[in-house]
Each structure stands twice: as C-alpha cells, then as structure tokens.
Amino acid sequence: MAATDSTAQTVKELERYKYGFETNIETELAPKGLNEDIIRFISAKKEEPEWLLEWRLKAYRQWLTMTEPTWANVRYPAIDFQDAHYYAAPRQKIAPKSLEEVDPELLRTYEKLGIPLREQEALAGVAVDAVFDSVSVATTYKKRLEEMGVIFCAISEAVKKYPDLVRKYLGSVVPPGDNFYACLNSAVFTDGSFVYVPKGLRCPMELSTYFRINEKNTGQFERTLIVCDDGAYVSYLEGCTAPQRDENQLHAAVVELVALDDAEIKYSTVQNWYPGDAEGKGGIYNFVTKRAACRGRNSKVMWTQVETGSAVTWKYPSCILQGENSVGEFYSVAITNNHQQADTGTKMIHIGKNTRSKIISKGISAGHSDQTYRGLVRIQPGADGARNFTQCDSLLIGDQCGAHTVPYIETKNPTARTEHEATASRISEDQLFYCLQRGLNPEDAVGLIVNGFCKEVLQTLPMEFAVEAQKLVAISLEGSVG
Amino acid sequence: MTASALSLVTVTEAAQAAAPLTDAALTALRAEGLTAFAAHGLPTRTHERWKYTRVSPLAEVSFVAAPTGGDATAIQTAEEQALNVPGALRLVLVNGRLRPDLSDAAALTQAGVSIQTLSDAIATDAAAVKAGLGQALALADNPFVALNTAALSDGLVIRVSATPQAATPLHLLWITDAAAGAAVLVQPRLLVEIGRGAALTLIESQVGATGGDTGGDSLTNRVSDITLGDDARLTHISLHNDSRQARLLTALQARIQRGAVYDGFALTLGGALVRADLRVELLGPGAEARLNGAYAAGTGQHVDTTSFIDHAAPHCTSAQTLKGVLDGTGRGVFQGRVNVQRIAQKTDGHQLHKALLLSRGAEVDTKPELTIFADDVKCSHGAATGELDEDALFYLQARGLDPDTARSLLIEGFLDDVVELVSDDALRDALTAKIHQWLESRS
Numbered sequence: 001m002a003a004t005d006s007t008a009q010t011v012k013e014l015e016r017y018k019y020g021f022e023t024n025i026e027t028e029l030a031p032k033g034l035n036e037d038i039i040r041f042i043s044a045k046k047e048e049p050e051w052l053l054e055w056r057l058k059a060y061r062q063w064l065t066m067t068e069p070t071w072a073n074v075r076y077p078a079i080d081f082q083d084a085h086y087y088a089a090p091r092q093k094i095a096p097k098s099l100e101e102v103d104p105e106l107l108r109t110y111e112k113l114g115i116p117l118r119e120q121e122a123l124a125g126v127a128v129d130a131v132f133d134s135v136s137v138a139t140t141y142k143k144r145l146e147e148m149g150v151i152f153c154a155i156s157e158a159v160k161k162y163p164d165l166v167r168k169y170l171g172s173v174v175p176p177g178d179n180f181y182a183c184l185n186s187a188v189f190t191d192g193s194f195v196y197v198p199k200g201l202r203c204p205m206e207l208s209t210y211f212r213i214n215e216k217n218t219g220q221f222e223r224t225l226i227v228c229d230d231g232a233y234v235s236y237l238e239g240c241t242a243p244q245r246d247e248n249q250l251h252a253a254v255v256e257l258v259a260l261d262d263a264e265i266k267y268s269t270v271q272n273w274y275p276g277d278a279e280g281k282g283g284i285y286n287f288v289t290k291r292a293a294c295r296g297r298n299s300k301v302m303w304t305q306v307e308t309g310s311a312v313t314w315k316y317p318s319c320i321l322q323g324e325n326s327v328g329e330f331y332s333v334a335i336t337n338n339h340q341q342a343d344t345g346t347k348m349i350h351i352g353k354n355t356r357s358k359i360i361s362k363g364i365s366a367g368h369s370d371q372t373y374r375g376l377v378r379i380q381p382g383a384d385g386a387r388n389f390t391q392c393d394s395l396l397i398g399d400q401c402g403a404h405t406v407p408y409i410e411t412k413n414p415t416a417r418t419e420h421e422a423t424a425s426r427i428s429e430d431q432l433f434y435c436l437q438r439g440l441n442p443e444d445a446v447g448l449i450v451n452g453f454c455k456e457v458l459q460t461l462p463m464e465f466a467v468e469a470q471k472l473v474a475i476s477l478e479g480s481v482g
Numbered sequence: 483m484t485a486s487a488l489s490l491v492t493v494t495e496a497a498q499a500a501a502p503l504t505d506a507a508l509t510a511l512r513a514e515g516l517t518a519f520a521a522h523g524l525p526t527r528t529h530e531r532w533k534y535t536r537v538s539p540l541a542e543v544s545f546v547a548a549p550t551g552g553d554a555t556a557i558q559t560a561e562e563q564a565l566n567v568p569g570a571l572r573l574v575l576v577n578g579r580l581r582p583d584l585s586d587a588a589a590l591t592q593a594g595v596s597i598q599t600l601s602d603a604i605a606t607d608a609a610a611v612k613a614g615l616g617q618a619l620a621l622a623d624n625p626f627v628a629l630n631t632a633a634l635s636d637g638l639v640i641r642v643s644a645t646p647q648a649a650t651p652l653h654l655l656w657i658t659d660a661a662a663g664a665a666v667l668v669q670p671r672l673l674v675e676i677g678r679g680a681a682l683t684l685i686e687s688q689v690g691a692t693g694g695d696t697g698g699d700s701l702t703n704r705v706s707d708i709t710l711g712d713d714a715r716l717t718h719i720s721l722h723n724d725s726r727q728a729r730l731l732t733a734l735q736a737r738i739q740r741g742a743v744y745d746g747f748a749l750t751l752g753g754a755l756v757r758a759d760l761r762v763e764l765l766g767p768g769a770e771a772r773l774n775g776a777y778a779a780g781t782g783q784h785v786d787t788t789s790f791i792d793h794a795a796p797h798c799t800s801a802q803t804l805k806g807v808l809d810g811t812g813r814g815v816f817q818g819r820v821n822v823q824r825i826a827q828k829t830d831g832h833q834l835h836k837a838l839l840l841s842r843g844a845e846v847d848t849k850p851e852l853t854i855f856a857d858d859v860k861c862s863h864g865a866a867t868g869e870l871d872e873d874a875l876f877y878l879q880a881r882g883l884d885p886d887t888a889r890s891l892l893i894e895g896f897l898d899d900v901v902e903l904v905s906d907d908a909l910r911d912a913l914t915a916k917i918h919q920w921l922e923s924r925s
Contacts, residue, residue, distance in 0.1 A: 396857035414839035417868040
C-alpha cells in the first residue's frame with residue numbers, strides 16, 4: 001500500500017470511535033425498570049444466597065431515600081432510572097466451562113476490540129476476565145492461577161464458591177449507603193471480578209477485566225473486589241468500551257480494594273467508553289466509586305487511570321491509609337474533547353502514622369469540553385509524620401474549553417506535611433514551533449507534546465496498556481487542533 | 483428561622499427604624515436585604531463557602547444595638563492595638579459611627595478627597611451611594627452582606643479624585659466598644675471610590691476598646707464596596723486585632739477598571755472569629771489585584787479567608803499569597819478561587835497559601851480553586867502545611883539560642899516573607915511591629 005493510502009486509512013480509522021460497533025447476539029433482558037422484583041430477578045438469575053439478596057434489597061430501600069448528587073461540575077439531563085434494563089446477558093445454552101464453549105460471536109467481539117481471548121490464553125502474559133453487559137463470559141488462565149492459590153473469577157461465581165471471603169469484604173470499603181450511585185450499584189450490581197491473592201504470593205501475571213456494554217438501554221453495574229492478603233502483590237488492569245449510540249447509557253460501578261499487611265495492589269484503568277459524537281450526542285455516563293483500604297502496615301495501593309472516554313465522568317479513586325506506613329498513589333490522565341465533561345480526582349485519607357500519599361493529575365481539555373480535578377487530602381489527628389504531595393496540571397487546547405482545579409486539604413496534625421501545586425496553561429508556542437520546524441504536522445506535534453505532558457503518569461502503566469494509552473491520547477485529541 | 487437569626491433580625495429592624503431613609507430605592511434595598519437574610523438564616527456547613535466555618539453559635543447569643551461608646555480610656559487602649567502609621571490622617575469610628583471629635587480634622591479637608599458619613603452621603607445623593615454598592619456578593623447567597631445591607635446607615639463614604647499632589651494616607655480606626663455582659667452588633671458599610679488616575683493609601687485597624695483578652699461579646703459585620711476607575715490605585719492595608727471575644731465578618735467587593743491596581747494586605751491577629759470574604763472583579767485590560775496577607779490564630783481563634791478573584795477582561799493580573807500560623811487549638815481556613823472567564827485571555831493568576839502548625843489541636847483547611855475558561859493563560863496555585871523545620875531549630879539552638887527564641891525567630895521569618903510584599907517602608911514596619919507584639923505576647 002502506498003504511504004498516502006495507508007495514511008488516509010489511518011486517519012479514517014482514527015476519525016471514528018473504532019469500538020463503536022454492536023455485536024448481534026441474542027440477549028436475555030430483564031424487563032425495563034427498577035423495583036424489588038427486578039432485584040429479586042437479578043439475584044435469582046445469579047443463583048445468589050439469601051443474605052446477598054437481603055443485602056441488595058436493603059441497599060435498594062436506602063437508595064430510594066437518597067438524592068442524586070449535584071455538587072460535581074457536570075451537566076446532563078436527568079436520568080430516568082426506570083427507563084433501563086438492569087440485567088442483560090448474552091444467551092448461552094449452558095455456562096461455559098472453558099473457552100471452547102463460549103459463543104464464537106462473543107470471542108469475535110473481543111478480538112475486534114483487540115483482546116483475542118484465545119490468543120491470550122495461548123501466550124503468556126495477561127489473565128483476562130471478559131464482562132459482556134451483565135455477565136462475565138470468560139476468564140482466561142483460571143487453572144494456572146488456581147494452582148497458585150490466586151482466585152480470579154466473576155464475582156457471581158465467587159459468591160457461590162467463596163461465600164465467606166466475599167461476605168467478609170463486600171461493602172467493607174464502600175458501604176452500600178456510601179453515595180447515590182454506589183448504593184444503586186449495591187442493589188443491582190450484576191458482574192465484575194473478584195480477586196484474592198493469598199499470603200506472601202506475588203501474582204506472576206497481570207490480571208485484567210474487559211468491560212463491554214453492548215445491549216441498548218442497559219446500564220452496566222459491575223462490582224469489583226480485590227483482596228490482597230499479607231505480603232501479596234497484584235497488578236490489575238481494567239478496560240472498557242461500548243457501541244456508538246445516540247442515547248446515553250449509565251455505567252455505575254463500584255471497585256473495592258483491600259490491602260493487608262505489606263500487601264501491594266496496582267490498579268490501572270484505561271477508560272474508553274463511547275464519549276458521544278462531536279455534537280455531544282450520546283455517550284456513557286460514567287459514575288464510578290473506587291476506593292482502596294490500606295488496612296495493613298506497609299500496605300500500598302496505586303491507582304493509575306487514563307480517562308479518555310465517556311460523555312460524563314464522575315470518579316474519585318480513593319485511598320484510606322489506615323495501616324502504619326501505608327502508601328497511596330494516584331496517577332491520572334484525563335482527556336476531554338468535543339462536549340465531554342469530566343469531574344475526577346482522588347481522596348487520600350491519612351489515619352495511620354507515617355502514611356504517605358502522592359497525587360499526580362494531568363488534565364487535557366479540548367473542544368467544548370469541561371474538566372475538573374476535585375481532590376481531598378485529609379490528615380487525621382493521629383497521622384503523625386504523614387506526607388502528601390499533590391501536583392495537578394491542566395492543559396487547555398482551544399478557547400472554548402474549561403479546566404478547573406478544586407483541591408481540599410485538611411490538616412489536623414502538626415507533624416504532617418502537605419504540598420499542593422497546580423498549574424494551568426496551554427501548549428507552549430515554542431514547543432509547537434520546534435516540532436513544526438522539524439517537519440511534524442500540527443496534529444502529530446500536539447500528540448507528541450501532550451504525551452510528554454502525561455509521561456509521568458503513562459509510565460506507571462503496565463507495558464501492554466502504556467502503548468494503548470499513548471495511542472488513545474493522540475486519538476482523543478483528533479480534530480482539536482487547526 | 484433559627485433563634486439566632488431572630489436576634490440579629492430584631493436588632494437590624496430596630497436599626498432601620500432608628501434611622502429611616504428618605505430615598506425610596508435604598509429603603510427598598512434595605513427591605514430586600516432583610517428578606518434575603520430572613521429567608522436563608524445563618525449559613526450552615528452545607529453551604530460550600532461556609533464548609534469550614536461554623537457560625538451557628540451566633541444562635542446562642544442575643545444581640546443588642548451598639549452603644550455610642552468611646553470614652554478616653556477606651557480610645558487609648560484601642561490605639562495601642564492599632565497599626566502605628568505616623569504620617570497617616572486618622573479617622574476614628576466607634577461601633578461603626580464616625581467620631582469627628584476624635585479624628586484628625588485635616589483628614590476631612592484634604593484636596594481631592596471627599597469623606598462623608600454614609601448617612602450624610604445618602605442625604606446628599608442617594609443615587610450615587612446606591613451606584614457605589616457592589617452587586618458581586620449577591621444578597622441571596624451572602625446572608626451577612628444581606629444583613630448589613632438591611633441595616634444600611636452607619637459607615638463612611640470616601641471618594642478620591644486625581645489631584646497634582648497625592649493624597650495623604652488615611653487610617654480608619656474601627657473600634658468595637660462592647661460593655662461586658664451585652665453582645666453588641668455593629669454593621670458599618672464602607673464605600674471607597676477612587677476616580678480615574680487617582681491614588682490612595684487606606685489603612686484600617688479593627689480593634690477593641692478594652693484590648694486583648696477582655697471586653698464584651700460582639701459581632702462586627704462590615705461590608706466594603708470599592709470601585710477603582712481607569713488607572714486608579716488603592717493601597718489597602720488592614721489589621722484585624724480585635725479582642726479575644728470579638729467576632730468579625732468582613733466582606734469586600736472591589737471593581738477594578740482598566741489599568742487600575744488594587745494592592746491589598748491583611749494581617750489578622752486578634753478576634754475569636756475572623757472571616758474575610760473577598761470578591762474582586764478585574765473588569766478592564768491591565769487591571770491588577772494583589773490580595774496578600776498573614777494571620778495567626780491561637781486557642782479559641784478561627785481565621786477564615788475566602789476569596790474569589792474574577793478575571794473578566796484580558797491581560798489582567800492577580801496574585802495572592804497568604805501565610806498563617808496556628809497555635810493551640812487555633813484554626814485557619816483558606817478558600818481561594820480564581821476564575822478566568824472565556825474572554826480573559828493572557829491572564830496571569832497566582833495563588834499561594836502556606837500554614838505553619840505549631841501544636842496538636844491546631845487545624846488548617848485549605849481549598850485553593852482554579853476555574854479556567856480561556857486557554858492562553860498562566861495560572862497556578864500552591865498550598866503547603868507543615869511544622870517548624872527541625873533542622874532549622876537545631877541549627878539555631880546549636881548557636882546558643884534557647885528553644886523558645888529559636889521558634890519565635892523561625893515563625894517571624896515565616897511571616898516576614900509575606901510582609902515583604904508590602905512595598906511601603908512605613909507600612910511594612912507598622913505590620914512587622916504588630917507581628918512582634920503578637921510573638922512576644924505568646925511566649
């Protein structure tokens with residue numbers, strides 16, 4: 001292929017949200033709407049024990065008394081919670097026991113998304129749990145992980161197989177009544193991953209979940225629970241896509257991480273839900289509650305997120321630093337273009353002595369988008385010697401976008417040190433000129449500069465994701481220069 | 483409505499009745515203020531801007547109208563608490579009312595400077611007073627501005643026009659004279675209008691008639707409306723050094739036109755509760771605002787600075803550096819917002835807050851905020867908290883200083899840094915002297 005052709009094709013590919021296709025697969029749907037019967041239906045479909053159903057119903061009743069939060073700097077039409085299906089599952093004859101039994105149409109979907117499950121199993125590397133609408137369709141590498149004692153499966157499966165573990169930790173970090181969307185999730189969550197890494201084990205491969213919303217008028221409410229026992233380590237990746245649609249879809253997930261003594265959890269997200277079209281029509285509402293409890297001494301949790309998709313994002317991955325010497329880190333790149341809105345950041349709650357936290361947030365706003373960093377650093381009276389460092393940088397591309405920084409810093413201990421820095425500016429003319437002078441076209445130059453701007457965060461991603469993330473950064477900014 | 487609002491409303495209504503206004507528009511504005519306050523009552527912590535400052539204890543206090551006050555000993559004690567700026571012309575206001583008998587006569591006769599009490603100014607030209615009242619702190623969202631507006635009658639109007647010779651600095655001595663046993667409510671309003679190309683140095687000292695730790699309960703709810711015409715300049719130094727029982731709520735709204743410079747510095751040392759609401763609007767290209775300050779809060783003190791700087795025109799500059807020292811159970815709050823409107827390209831906006839925590843029980847809550855809608859801007863903010871540097875303390879002690887002196891020296895150095903931003907020597911010395919006094923009183 002001639003160079004010009006291939007360039008033309010690349011451009012064409014880039015122009016569209018390339019994950020916007022829809023898989024034609026027979027789906028089993030719960031009736032539209034939300035009531036106690038629907039929750040009973042979901043619970044029955046998942047063959048859940050009585051206690052979990054009660055847990056859901058209790059959450060639902062509490063949710064009915066709550067109101068939607070309005071403090072975030074995002075605007076969207078009111079969501080009709082009755083106008084969605086709360087359960088959607090690809091119809092499969094029997095629950096697949098291995099990849100061979102999975103519907104080939106589903107496997108093809110994941111291949112199109114760049115996650116060939118079959119290949120993944122053949123090649124060494126990453127264990128994947130693929131979640132399609134409301135159910136987990138396949139988990140690779142299960143056997144090998146099981147041999148080592150790592151539990152990695154769909155949460156519905158874990159409820160059946162490891163009820164004690166699930167019961168002990170579910171809702172212990174994000175209680176059902178935590179906030180409006182977490183409460184809704186607690187009532188209607190359908191699938192998600194469960195990870196347990198036993199004492200002293202360093203999980204030898206990356207664990208990964210791939211979330212896909214396919215069905216129309218559905219919401220995805222997955223719940224992820226990761227427990228790292230004493231001295232264990234795990235690196236977990238999460239990816240997300242959805243078809244291109246005119247109406248908005250709701251994604252309200254809850255992620256809970258528990259790190260015990262000397263444990264370390266690395267949680268990376270590349271969020272690329274459908275962001276809506278250039279006029280701001282359609283796209284996913286991404287209202288997610290993610291929180292980690294560093295319960296043990298010397299425990300460590302590291303959140304890395306690359307947020308490029310979704311029409312509206314509302315997400316604050318947090319760390320509760322309870323254990324002495326525990327460490328929380330948050331690295332974020334958020335890119336908004338066209339009419340996207342993102343209100344994202346983190347919370348670091350220092351409770352234990354000598355706890356440390358680090359926040360690096362890079363926001364890039366382009367087009368008509370609006371982006372807010374909202375963060376909280378709280379030093380409790382007992383957190384002697386606590387340390388926090390926060391850096392938030394915003395880059396504005398074009399004069400129609402907005403970039404906002406809203407940090408809260410509360411210190412109640414004199415021996416603690418906190419530092420916060422934030423800047424906002426546009427791409428430097430000098431850098432741009434330098435790149436153009438060396439023959440780069442403006443779009444590539446901006447891509448390069450922006451990648452440099454985010455480098456500190458991107459390099460914390462596992463290699464497989466870092467490459468994807470770098471490409472995403474460039475793609476997300478398509479059409480914003482010129 | 484809470485009981486608190488009731489007491490505040492009753493006293494305000496009595497103030498309205500005692501000083502009726504002939505002007506219909508201002509009478510209506512007063513009524514509007516009272517309605518707005520009564521409708522919302524005292525702000526609670528669910529109000530984002532009052533998240534860190536509780537005013538609900540005001541509910542427990544039954545306020546009375548402020549007496550005339552101001553006998554000779556009271557004035558003398560108050561003077562000791564105030565800034566000492568030798569060259570400035572002094573105007574004394576006791577419980578919000580101008581006392582010409584205690585003020586420098588020359589202050590009232592300066593060329594180019596017109597000074598009137600608020601009630602005189604209303605009688606002369608009510609429409610001009612109304613035009614000078616800021617709209618930036620909307621009555622519905624600012625209960626205390628609403629309450630002050632409802633009480634409109636005490637206070638001062640200062641208008642400056644350009645003259646060949648610069649005006650002599652003015653020093654406003656706001657004295658709270660509260661007899662023991664009664665909680666007084668003082669609600670003065672200050673209007674400052676600096677005309678095109680004119681300049682003024684305005685010094686304000688908020689002090690108590692009984693000084694330091696004694697004195698009755700009081701609430702001063704003061705609002706200042708400042709207008710700077712094209713290329714005007716206002717150097718504005720304020721000291722908040724009221725007695726330990728005093729509560730001070732100040733709101734300042736400033737409109738700054740093309741090329742004008744507002745250079746503000748506030749030092750807060752005394753008072754149980756000191757809250758400063760600053761709202762600055764940069765309205766023309768080249769306008770500049772500096773909102774610097776320092777504060778110290780010990781046991782039983784709460785100091786809150788909440789600012790909003792609105793860049794509404796291109797090529798404007800704003801800078802804010804605030805430093806605080808928290809001792810005992812003292813609490814410091816800084817909520818600063820810099821807003822850059824879409825039109826405000828080439829904005830330069832910087833903000834910095836640093837706090838030093840000297841003891842367990844002290845607390846500082848910071849929320850610097852940037853909201854930016856234009857792309858060609860340079861904006862930044864920084865915030866840091868921590869204790870005294872152990873290494874520096876060791877260094878000084880190794881050189882023979884006792885621990886207390888070493889600590890005082892370091893605290894002084896920490897605050898001096900920001901006082902340095904005041905360019906006028908006499909003013910800087912006056913501020914440094916007050917900081918010294920405070921340091922000595924604590925050791």
